[in-house]
Amino acid sequence: MTTDDKARTGPDPAGFGPAVAHHAWRLSGRIVAGVGQLLLWILTGIGTLLRPLAVRLGARLNGGAGRGPGGPPGQTAPLPRWLNTWREVVGAWYFAPLTGFALTIAALAELAPRVDSPISLAGGFAVAATLPLVWRRENLRAVAAVVLSAVAASLLTGQLLLVTTSFAALYTLYALGRRLPRQSTGVLAVGSVAALGVVYLATGTLDDIPWPAPIVAVLAAIGLGDARRVVESAGRTEAEAAERTNETLTRLTAVQREQAVMRERARIARELHDVVAHSVSMIAVQAETAPYTMENLSPEARAGYTEIAKTARDALVEMRRLLSVLRADATPEPEAANSPQPRLDRLPDLIEQHRGAGGHVDLAVHGDPRALSTTVELSAYRIVQEALTNARRHAPGSGVRVDLTFLPDRLAVRVQDNGASAATQVLNPRDPGSRTGGPNTPAPAPAPAPADAGRTRLETSGSGGGHGLVGMRERATMLGGRFSAGPATQGGFLVEAELPVTSEGNSIRGNGSQAPPGRP
Numbered sequence: 464m465t466t467d468d469k470a471r472t473g474p475d476p477a478g479f480g481p482a483v484a485h486h487a488w489r490l491s492g493r494i495v496a497g498v499g500q501l502l503l504w505i506l507t508g509i510g511t512l513l514r515p516l517a518v519r520l521g522a523r524l525n526g527g528a529g530r531g532p533g534g535p536p537g538q539t540a541p542l543p544r545w546l547n548t549w550r551e552v553v554g555a556w557y558f559a560p561l562t563g564f565a566l567t568i569a570a571l572a573e574l575a576p577r578v579d580s581p582i583s584l585a586g587g588f589a590v591a592a593t594l595p596l597v598w599r600r601e602n603l604r605a606v607a608a609v610v611l612s613a614v615a616a617s618l619l620t621g622q623l624l625l626v627t628t629s630f631a632a633l634y635t636l637y638a639l640g641r642r643l644p645r646q647s648t649g650v651l652a653v654g655s656v657a658a659l660g661v662v663y664l665a666t667g668t669l670d671d672i673p674w675p676a677p678i679v680a681v682l683a684a685i686g687l688g689d690a691r692r693v694v695e696s697a698g699r700t701e702a703e704a705a706e707r708t709n710e711t712l713t714r715l716t717a718v719q720r721e722q723a724v725m726r727e728r729a730r731i732a733r734e735l736h737d738v739v740a741h742s743v744s745m746i747a748v749q750a751e752t753a754p755y756t757m758e759n760l761s762p763e764a765r766a767g768y769t770e771i772a773k774t775a776r777d778a779l780v781e782m783r784r785l786l787s788v789l790r791a792d793a794t795p796e797p798e799a800a801n802s803p804q805p806r807l808d809r810l811p812d813l814i815e816q817h818r819g820a821g822g823h824v825d826l827a828v829h830g831d832p833r834a835l836s837t838t839v840e841l842s843a844y845r846i847v848q849e850a851l852t853n854a855r856r857h858a859p860g861s862g863v864r865v866d867l868t869f870l871p872d873r874l875a876v877r878v879q880d881n882g883a884s885a886a887t888q889v890l891n892p893r894d895p896g897s898r899t900g901g902p903n904t905p906a907p908a909p910a911p912a913p914a915d916a917g918r919t920r921l922e923t924s925g926s927g928g929g930h931g932l933v934g935m936r937e938r939a940t941m942l943g944g945r946f947s948a949g950p951a952t953q954g955g956f957l958v959e960a961e962l963p964v965t966s967e968g969n970s971i972r973g974n975g976s977q978a979p980p981g982r983p
Contacts, residue, residue, distance in 0.1 A: 556600075563597030570627035577623055588617035592628040596635070603642055610635045618662045618669065633684040640688025641695075648689050655681045720933075727934040731941060734804050734845075738837040740782055747775035806840040807867070810847065814865075817851045823862040824851065830869030835964045842938040842962055843867070843876050849935050850878035850958040858882050858956065873944065874962045882955040935960065 524542035552558055570589040571581055578585055591613035595606040614632040618624065636655060640648050659677050662669055669677060750772035754765045805813075810826065817824050847865055854863050861880040868875035932948050935958065939946035944962040951957035 559600045560597045563594060563599070566596060566627055566631060567593040569593075570625055570631075573625050573627050574623070584620070585617070585622045588613050588620075588622055589625060589628055592617065593631045596631060599635075599638060603638055607635045607639050615658055615662070619666055621666055621668055624668060624672075633680060636681060636684040637688040637691075640685040641692045642688075645689070648685060652682060652685045655685065723933050724937060727937050728941075730934070731938060734841060735838060738804055738841065740779060742837075743775050743778050743782070747772050747779070750775060804837070804841050805844045806837065807835075807844060810844065810865075813844070813848055813851065817855065817863070820855055821860065822851070822855055823860075824865060825863070826865045826867075828867045828869070832869055835874060839874060839942060839962050839964050842942060843874055843960075845938055846876050846935045846958070846960050847878060849931055853931060853958075854878075854880040854956070861955070872963060874964050876958075876960045876962070878958045879951055880955045 525540050567590060570593045571586065574585060574589050575581060580586070592610050595609045599606045610631055614628055617628065636651070639651055643651065656678055659669075659674075659681065663674055750768045753768045754760055760768075814824055814826055851863060851865075854861055858880050861882055863878065863880040866875075866877040868877070935948070936946045939960045939962060942962050944960060946960045948956070948958045
């Protein structure tokens with residue numbers, strides 16, 4: 464058929480009806496959508512008008528953080544206080560007896576206008592269906608058997624259906640659904656529906672109630688109990704998972720802390736290796752050259768020097784083997800490999816580096832400066848270095864004072880900064896070696912330290928591959944000394960260490976050597 468033929472015959476009558484129906488369907492959908500959108504606009508407007516009132520009411524009921532609106536600090540808001548009180552009452556031992564007796568009295572009061580005497584078959588069924596709920600918490604299944612049997616017998620014998628006994632039966636089904644496993648809950652639901660079917664078929668007690676209503680009520684009660692059981696089980700599972708996670712994190716933190724300590728000890732051992740290796744090498748060289756520089760040595764003396772040199776060389780080999788074990792899992796340290804370990808005579812360079820980074824520092828030496836063992840001076844230098852690094856990192860721009868006090872039996876190192884001006888955060892306040900400075904940190908002084916509010920002193924913060932407070936503590940305890948770090952009484956952060964000393968010679972000033980630096 465051509466186009467002209469279609470034009471002459473007009474539209475196809477067979478497709479006209481479906482097209483009209485399709486357009487009518489689309490038009491009806493648009494009308495419904497328009498009405499729905501209009502209702503949404505109206506509801507949105509009402510919600511916008513009521514939102515301030517709802518927010519105010521919620522704020523009044525829930526209160527703020529730790530206080531009720533307008534109330535004193537620490538006062539619990541009304542709604543949480545009511546909920547907590549209700550939970551305490553429900554969890555008390557007397558809740559079940561009180562509610563059970565109250566339901567029994569309510570059942571007898573509801574039955575009294577309908578019967579001549581409460582001492583009757585209906586009264587017995589009413590008491591049997593409600594009074595056992597007094598002991599529901601200790602013996603739920605036995606109580607449920609008595610209650611449900613009494614309600615079923617009451618319905619099968621044609622007794623009056625009471626609201627209180629109906630509530631007792633539904634509550635018992637809810638409690639069973641909350642306690643029983645999923646399979647038993649399904650069997651309970653099927654049995655309850657079957658019992659209702661028998662009642663409808665055998666008696667006319669429930670003829671005034673449409674049959675779907677009791678079935679829906681029974682299934683809803685059991686379903687709510689099962690849903691509550693699932694929620695409580697999920698809550699317990701989440702709580703157990705959270706506890707396991709906390710335990711895992713605690714163990715992980717302990718392992719990380721132990722690893723940090725071990726890495727720092729390995730780093731200290733590598734530094735001390737250079738010191739001891741130098742001394743042992745000097746012993747070996749002097750023992751080897753002594754027979755050539757000293758005349759008239761006896762054969763026994765030459766053999767002794769040879770044995771000393773051999774022992775020193777063997778000790779160097781064993782030290783290198785030990786160091787290879789320590790360095791197996793560690794990255795090389797260019798400073799330790801390419802330069803001698805620093806001593807106190809290099810403190811001026813360290814002070815200048817701190818000033819070059821924008822810091823303010825004063826150095827003061829007290830007592831009689833003298834030459835100390837290399838390990839003591841190295842430990843003191845590293846403690847000052849880590850303390851200055853922490854000051855630059857956590858309290859930038861603060862003033863720092865470094866005090867070295869030479870005592871007869873020990874070297875006291877004291878580094879204190881006056882803090883920054885930002886908010887503080889306290890980490891691990893129970894550990895005196897890892898406390899952080901700030902106004903929120905418990906301190907002996909009654910006044911807060913607002914100037915020290917600027918940082919968080921982490922035990923894993925350090926310089927040159929060190930670990931901050933961990934490394935400083937390890938250096939002090941390695942020598943049998945004492946170390947402490949925490950907020951200062953006058954504000955700021957204070958690091959103190961006492962290192963037992965062993966003299967290596969006379970006073971530096973007495974023998975012409977360079978003394979440790981004084982105040983610049």
